[in-house]
Amino acid sequence: MTEYAAAPVVAPTLARQSLFRRLLRNPVAVAALAFLAVVAVVAVVGRWIAPVDPTLSSLQLVVADPSAAHPLGGDSAGRDVLSRLLSATQISIAGALLALVVALLVGVVGGLIAGYYGGLLDTVSSWLTAIVMALPAIVVLLAARAALGPSIWVSMAIFGVLLSPAFFRLVHVSVRAVRDELYVDAARVAGLSDARIIGRHILGVVRAPIIIQSAVLLGIAIAVQSGLEFLGLGDQAVPTWGGMLNDGFAQIYRAPVLMLWPSLAIGLTSMALVLVANAARDELERSAPRPRARRRPAAVSDTRADRPATIVHPDDSRALVTDPDVLLRVRDLVVAYDREGGGSTQVVKGVDLDVRSGEVHGLIGESGSGKTQTAFAILGLLSSGGHIEAGSIEFAGDRLDEAGEGSYARVRGRRIAYVPQEPMSNLDPSFTIGSQLVEPLRVVLGLSRGEARSRALALLERVGIPDPAHAFAAYPHEISGGMAQRVLIAGAVSCDPELVIADEPTTALDVTVQAEVLDLLRDLQRERGMAVLIVTHNFGVVADLCDRVSVMQSGRIVESGPVDAIFDHPEHEYTCSLLGAILEDGDARKPLESHKEITR
Numbered sequence: 001m002t003e004y005a006a007a008p009v010v011a012p013t014l015a016r017q018s019l020f021r022r023l024l025r026n027p028v029a030v031a032a033l034a035f036l037a038v039v040a041v042v043a044v045v046g047r048w049i050a051p052v053d054p055t056l057s058s059l060q061l062v063v064a065d066p067s068a069a070h071p072l073g074g075d076s077a078g079r080d081v082l083s084r085l086l087s088a089t090q091i092s093i094a095g096a097l098l099a100l101v102v103a104l105l106v107g108v109v110g111g112l113i114a115g116y117y118g119g120l121l122d123t124v125s126s127w128l129t130a131i132v133m134a135l136p137a138i139v140v141l142l143a144a145r146a147a148l149g150p151s152i153w154v155s156m157a158i159f160g161v162l163l164s165p166a167f168f169r170l171v172h173v174s175v176r177a178v179r180d181e182l183y184v185d186a187a188r189v190a191g192l193s194d195a196r197i198i199g200r201h202i203l204g205v206v207r208a209p210i211i212i213q214s215a216v217l218l219g220i221a222i223a224v225q226s227g228l229e230f231l232g233l234g235d236q237a238v239p240t241w242g243g244m245l246n247d248g249f250a251q252i253y254r255a256p257v258l259m260l261w262p263s264l265a266i267g268l269t270s271m272a273l274v275l276v277a278n279a280a281r282d283e284l285e286r287s288a289p290r291p292r293a294r295r296r297p298a299a300v301s302d303t304r305a306d307r308p309a310t311i312v313h314p315d316d317s318r319a320l321v322t323d324p325d326v327l328l329r330v331r332d333l334v335v336a337y338d339r340e341g342g343g344s345t346q347v348v349k350g351v352d353l354d355v356r357s358g359e360v361h362g363l364i365g366e367s368g369s370g371k372t373q374t375a376f377a378i379l380g381l382l383s384s385g386g387h388i389e390a391g392s393i394e395f396a397g398d399r400l401d402e403a404g405e406g407s408y409a410r411v412r413g414r415r416i417a418y419v420p421q422e423p424m425s426n427l428d429p430s431f432t433i434g435s436q437l438v439e440p441l442r443v444v445l446g447l448s449r450g451e452a453r454s455r456a457l458a459l460l461e462r463v464g465i466p467d468p469a470h471a472f473a474a475y476p477h478e479i480s481g482g483m484a485q486r487v488l489i490a491g492a493v494s495c496d497p498e499l500v501i502a503d504e505p506t507t508a509l510d511v512t513v514q515a516e517v518l519d520l521l522r523d524l525q526r527e528r529g530m531a532v533l534i535v536t537h538n539f540g541v542v543a544d545l546c547d548r549v550s551v552m553q554s555g556r557i558v559e560s561g562p563v564d565a566i567f568d569h570p571e572h573e574y575t576c577s578l579l580g581a582i583l584e585d586g587d588a589r590k591p592l593e594s595h596k597e598i599t600r
């Protein structure tokens, strides 16, 4: 049985031309599609255009030669061969389609759910799939025939279950590949439900390989069904291609031509299906983009992680516990990742953080200090194996960490938005910019398509996209990294969140664009009065943008307070070294008056 590997995401330019359109440029595919179209038409109308009743017997017609009234002659029971062939097309194709639909339902739905959610569901489904694959199909079908009778529909439904592992494995592999893509995380942050993410971002990726696999399996179902009928195990009362083959074989010496027609129907249909599948696969492989690397975590350094706890600035975040302005309150947050051999490694070790309504709070520290993990814990987006080991996350009075996914679903995308580090990886290459902005607006705010479109266009204009209508219709690869980040900022603010978490939003951009994007963030923050938690390793960004800052080292906050105070009197040696790093090339500046110039 041919199995087609999961085809990668289709390159956007080519994706715009549908697969069908591209197949029309391939002469072999055109011929195969034309033949299949004829078969489809015959399958629909064959029974009605049959010149005589396909079950009607006549003694004169027994193994009769072709004549004007009976162009394909008569079979061994004196029935008109042409009429039987036309009627058999409908039943044979319908039987094969039934097998395909059952295989699709069981395999695709199972593969999507098991691949997306993983865990026990995944283990059990993969186990069941392995069992079904190990069953010898023909033996199962013969047993079913003996137990349940000669119904073509029952045997094809059972065959569909036996075919389902082909879809399950295809979908499962593809879902596992895209499940951890940043744009899937981004869709989750934008407030889309699991069902929508599966339907839009994940099913979209596997749609083309499923179509190809369907063509191949349809051919196999036709062949197997005909085989059963040929062996005489089918329902003799219903005309089928396999049944006609059986009759022709019995008359092979008297009228060998009787075998020709059903053989041609079975052979040519199966061949056409495989040719279409091959052509579609070739088209997809031609249009597959190079895979994009997903961000890999730096190796966990236990040595660094085990450094002793250090001091906290006197203007400690704990002092704000009772502050009614505190929008986000994180206490003693510990994030850990499971280790392969057992146990876990803490990457965030007791972080306290307060972000007040309307303030810009910088979270600064060296690479690997745990900034992103803190942000992801707040967003409920830790990678698999990561979990909150201790502590609490409170947003506007609600505990996010306690009630799990349900409470995140209520705030993510609606009240807390996210601007990621790598803009390109956070946009799904298969959808236009416009559709990616419109979707959360419709789902989260319940806007109509038209309202969501106008709002998205206005947002694109607001974030400084020169030609919003053009960008709206463009695919991610058609815009620059700076524009992609503006698009993501537009998406983040689109539902008027109270807090935006921006994780190194300028790291992937070139220097001139970095300044523009920071200006944009600052302007939007002032305009909308939202709070921003900006994760960065650059004190220049903190100086330029933030009201308060928390300095992070080895999974802990070592110093926290208003930016001016920290610039004036850094207390922790690590903060001094970070400040020293940005000042070392120039004369010492007076922090209070001049720190805003550092980035200029």
Ligand SMILES: Nc1ncnc2c1ncn2[C@@H]1O[C@H](COP(=O)(O)OP(=O)(O)OP(=O)(O)O)[C@@H](O)[C@H]1O
Binding pocket: 297, 298, 299, 300, 301, 337, 347, 365, 366, 367, 368, 369, 370, 371, 372, 373, 374, 383, 384, 385, 386, 537
């Ligand atoms: N999926 C993961 N599994 C195990 N460890 C991880 C995982 N993701 C991150 N880590 C570890 O967590 C620690 C903190 O990573 P984090 O991404 O928060 O650092 P960061 O301060 O944001 O650095 P950067 O600026 O480089 O992103 C690192 O030591 C990293 O190796």
